[in-house]
Amino acid sequence: MQKQAKDYIVFPLDFSSVKEAKEYVKLLDGKVGMFKIGLELFIDQGPSVIKLVKEKSFAKIFLDLKLYDISATILRAMGKVANLGVDLVTVHCSSSRAMLEKAVEGGKGETGVLGVTLLTDNDKDIVKASGFKDEFVKDPQLLVMYRAKMAYDAGCKGVVCSGMEVQQIKKCFGKSFLAVTPGIRPGWTLLEDDDQKRVTTPGRAVTLGSDLIIIGRPIRDADDPGLAAQKVIKEIEAVLNPSGNI
Ligand code: C5P
Numbered sequence: 001m002q003k004q005a006k007d008y009i010v011f012p013l014d015f016s017s018v019k020e021a022k023e024y025v026k027l028l029d030g031k032v033g034m035f036k037i038g039l040e041l042f043i044d045q046g047p048s049v050i051k052l053v054k055e056k057s058f059a060k061i062f063l064d065l066k067l068y069d070i071s072a073t074i075l076r077a078m079g080k081v082a083n084l085g086v087d088l089v090t091v092h093c094s095s096s097r098a099m100l101e102k103a104v105e106g107g108k109g110e111t112g113v114l115g116v117t118l119l120t121d122n123d124k125d126i127v128k129a130s131g132f133k134d135e136f137v138k139d140p141q142l143l144v145m146y147r148a149k150m151a152y153d154a155g156c157k158g159v160v161c162s163g164m165e166v167q168q169i170k171k172c173f174g175k176s177f178l179a180v181t182p183g184i185r186p187g188w189t190l191l192e193d194d195d196q197k198r199v200t201t202p203g204r205a206v207t208l209g210s211d212l213i214i215i216g217r218p219i220r221d222a223d224d225p226g227l228a229a230q231k232v233i234k235e236i237e238a239v240l241n242p243s244g245n246i
Contacts, residue, residue: 078106115151163200
């Protein structure tokens with residue numbers, strides 16, 4: 001089936017209670033392509049939360065565990081993740097190619113591995129404070145590309161990156177290597193004190209080549225989250241189909 005505008009949208013279930021998560025799954029079912037289950041909900045609820053989302057929605061599941069450990073442990077942990085029936089899982093790129101390879105192997109082709117390149121709330125100052133070489137401090141995008149190559153070489157399904165790196169990632173690694181973009185802010189929700197440092201709009205991210213956009217608070221905190229998701233869908237449709245013809 002052809003990819004629809006809603007299929008670009010990943011909604012993070014960043015909630016402390018399963019009750020709220022359930023409410024949002026119900027509100028947004030059919031309006032987003034994927035639900036992202038992150039650490040908060042997974043640590044609180046365990047694998048049962050995946051079953052719960054699957055019972056309530058046909059959307060895909062992205063388990064955002066941001067794994068990082070020695071390769072042998074990652075292989076074993078990923079074996080368990082693959083048994084959960086989730087479509088994507090995140091693994092940090094900041095350890096080694098070997099770790100990413102073991103993650104891919106453990107996923108058994110059932111769960112795709114997404115490499116986390118550089119968290120979007122990390123800016124130059126944070127890169128510097130982490131002890132990176134000057135070339136990476138001057139240009140954190142270089143670090144993102146370096147790590148994306150590692151993920152690509154290790155057989156990952158794609159990477160998480162900001163909208164600013166999408167074009168280059170698609171150019172270097174091809175269409176089928178997924179670029180998943182957080183830090184998405186529709187024009188109508190831009191806040192001055194936003195903690196996401198490298199933000200882009202849904203339409204711009206898709207135009208640049210993002211395969212999936214992670215969009216949380218602009219939908220979650222809207223007066224009508226279903227309507228906010230519809231607005232994002234419309235914005236994506238407008239760039240996918242600029243003439244307005246179906
Ligand atoms: O749109 P909003 O800022 O609320 O999105 C927050 C979500 O984006 C969180 O679930 C966070 O884990 C995720 N995120 C991510 N990768 C990043 C930055 C944020 O998955 N590099």
